[in-house]
Amino acid sequence: MATEEEKALWKAQNEHYKQLKKQCVGFVCAECGGEFIVRWNGDSNDWEAICCWDRQHKGAKKRLTPTEAYHQGYALPLPVVERIEKRERRKGK
């Protein structure tokens, strides 16, 4: 049987997990732009979001939308580029 304390801890960890998962959707690694993964950290006994390329990477930045990435000159799949250019043309740019 789990004690009330254990149940409270699990609930807090579960909330933390959900929060990290949400963060992974909107943010990427500030150092390499890589995706985040959420994994269990046995040392801190809690979930953590780490860069999928290097767990030593620190910081997060907001994920660019495809349109933002396009304007900053990133290489994007052709269908994405075509869709953006079509939309920009409609806007009269």
Ligand SMILES: [Zn+2]
């Ligand atoms: Zn990284």
